[in-house]
Amino acid sequence: MTNDSVVTIQNLVKQFPVGGDFFTALKDLSLTINKGEFTGLIGPSGSGKTTLLNIIGGLDSPTKGKVSVLGQALNDTSHGERARLRRKYMGFIFQSYNLLPVYTVFENVELPLILNKMDTDERRSMVEQAVESVGLTDKMDSRPNMLSGGECQRTAIARAIVHQPALVLADEPTANLDAENSHHIMKILVRLNQELSTSFIFATHDEKIMAYLRRIIHLDDGEITEDEIIDNPKARD
Amino acid sequence: MLFKIALKNLLGARLRTFLNVLVTAFSFFLILFMSAMYDGMLQHAKQVTMDTEIAGGAYWHPEYDPLDPMKFEDAHSALPAEIQSLVDQKKAFPVLVSQASIYPGGRIMPAIMKGIPPDQNIVNMPTGALAGHDDISIPVLIGKGMASDTKLKVGDVFTIRWLDADRTYDADEGTVVHIMDTENFKLDMGHIWIPLKKAQTMLAMEQEATYVTYEKGLPTVQDKGGWIPRDINYLVQDMEAIIEADKPGAIIMYMIILALAAMGIFNAQVLSIFRRGREIGTLMAIGMTRQRVVGLFTLEGGLNAVLAAVATLIFFGPILWYFGANGIPLPIDYSEMGMIMAKRLMPIYTIGLIVSTTVLVSVVVLIVSYIPSRRISRMQPTDALRGKVVA
Incomplete structure (x- = not known):
């Protein structure tokens, strides 16, 4: 692992019990993702994208192999330590937004800061900044059921980046959005990537996203089939 | 948080x-x-x-057991001096208890006959209704429940039979002078109340009583003469x-x-x-x-x-x-x-x-x-x- 790497994976295998047998979702997979990368895990359904993302996020455990995220070996950490890692250094963006329905935009975005025990004034200023960066200042007091799909996802992005994490994991973040909203969301994420030097890892098969990525890791049947570096992503021009 | x-x-x-x-x-x-x-x-x-019943407590005749009516005929005597003094000062009143049979409407019913001073004001009972009935042989006070059981009304006359101190049965006419509406069924069901003096005469137990109820706040007398003090705690134990x-x-x-x-x-x-x-x-x-x-x-x-x-x-x-x-x-x-x-x-x-x-x-x-x-x-x-x- 270099000083710049945020994720280092060596010989990762992930198996799920199915009936009396095991299904291997990830097969002897190794990769490194460096600080500030804007990376996509691309592949068809069942290729292992989400499983890999969940393991990187410490939401799931590897069956074999070594996974190190932000310098911490996940194999040796407890549930609590992984929760702390996520709380302090990671952000998550989900396909179906996963906003808490009873909270307003402000409260949803504020939640990671509350978990990090920040004081009220600091929280308010950070939330306002995050909400402003996704263009939702006028929706601060709205609940998720009053927002459009695009606005919900922007709220989820604000929640993911409000504590300025080192790594943001996004699972199909544009799957439920139309083309216009998808581009809008991706432009926001590209800007945040540039401004905050936050590393982004996407699990997607959406071509609109691919047009923004600087690195595309192709997965098929639990194996990396191709790892391309894109010097000039099309959509960024 | x-x-x-x-x-x-x-x-x-x-x-x-x-x-x-x-x-x-x-x-x-x-x-x-x-x-x-x-x-x-x-x-x-x-x-x-x-x-309605206990007030400050009571002194019982040594033989008195309210749950054993067969012993009522032995549970009576003149009051010990100190207790009599309380009665004289109107700080207590005596009650004479005996078994009786009553015949309302020709039916026979067992009853507990209690003689009580009509002028007592220590317990909340309308005993005053028993006073001033010189023209009536035995003025009787009963409760609503008893009236309902016996189908007696105010003014109804019925026969009362009792056993006196000489072990002789006697009988006379009782007249209902008042029906009391009490919440205490123990004063009502199976009970007939008559003036104390009348009861003492009927039972040939002049100046005698079975128990004495005293007003609240009185200390226990020194010389109880063998009578048993029953305080509130004892009397509410049932x-x-x-x-x-x-x-x-x-x-x-x-x-x-x-x-x-x-x-x-x-x-x-x-x-x-x-x-x-x-x-x-x-x-x-x-x-x-x-x-x-x-x-x-x-x-x-x-x-x-x-x-x-x-x-x-x-x-x-x-x-x-x-x-x-x-x-x-x-x-x-x-x-x-x-x-x-x-x-x-x-x-x-x-x-x-x-x-x-x-x-x-x-x-x-x-x-x-x-x-x-x-x-x-x-x-x-x-x-x-x-x-x-x-x-």
Whole structure:
């Protein structure tokens, strides 16, 4: 692992019990993702994208192999330590937004800061900044059921980046959005990537996203089939 | 921090929280109300017994046993000097007890005949009604229940037969001069009350009595002459035994209502955990530990109890206050069933009752909130994010 790497994976295998047998979702997979990368895990359904993302996020455990995220070996950490890692250094963006329905935009975005025990004034200023960066200042007091799909996802992005994490994991973040909203969301994420030097890892098969990525890791049947570096992503021009 | 999130979750859930809180508050209200009614009923029974029968206590003839009528004929004598002195000072009054048979409407009925001074004002009995009936052979005071059993009305004449001190049976006509409406069935059922002097003459027991009831606040006399002092504690012990015997029933009722409240909360929690699987996953993904999520859900359940206490005060407080102030009229007269019960039941809300009910409901709610929440600790974040909950 270099000083710049945020994720280092060596010989990762992930198996799920199915009936009396095991299904291997990830097969002897190794990769490194460096600080500030804007990376996509691309592949068809069942290729292992989400499983890999969940393991990187410490939401799931590897069956074999070594996974190190932000310098911490996940194999040796407890549930609590992984929760702390996520709380302090990671952000998550989900396909179906996963906003808490009873909270307003402000409260949803504020939640990671509350978990990090920040004081009220600091929280308010950070939330306002995050909400402003996704263009939702006028929706601060709205609940998720009053927002459009695009606005919900922007709220989820604000929640993911409000504590300025080192790594943001996004699972199909544009799957439920139309083309216009998808581009809008991706432009926001590209800007945040540039401004905050936050590393982004996407699990997607959406071509609109691919047009923004600087690195595309192709997965098929639990194996990396191709790892391309894109010097000039099309959509960024 | 958890408290703030739990409160936000509860208040944010609006209708769901409102319904949960309302159900808990209703159970809270029922427990409080029923316990207060029960306490009120028992307190009333005790008070009525003291007002109408016991006063400050009594001195019993050594042979007197109210539960053994066969011994009444031996349970009489002249009063010891110090006790007689209390009677002379109108601080006590004597009662002469004997067995009798009465023949209302040609039927024979056993009765306890008690001679009491008409001018006594130590117990709340309308004994004054026995005074001034020189034209009547035996003026008789009976209770409503006895009147109903014997079908006697004021002015009705019936035969009374008794055994006097010489072991001779005698009989005469008694006339009902008053029917008293008393809540104490012990003064009513099976009893006929006549003037003391008349009873002493009839029984050939001049200046004699079976027991003496004295007013409240009097110390026990020094020379009791062998008579047995019976204080309030002794005289209400049968009442307390009834109360004690009733307790299991009250506790069962209490438990049933509490179980209903607990089941409501338990169901709400289970449903909540199933419905909020994705939310649980999200909380774990943004860094909340499983233990904290369990704590959060338990706290939400616990806060239900707090909100329920407030809701009870707001929604049911006025009802509790109204019944506390005005009581609840009972549709039937329970004294005929051998129960001392007020015509209007007044619930008694003691601090002890309110505090113990609040603590008990809160603890139960906390436990039933925790039990379903424990399954969160077995949940995989990835399963929770998919809304898949461990059964």
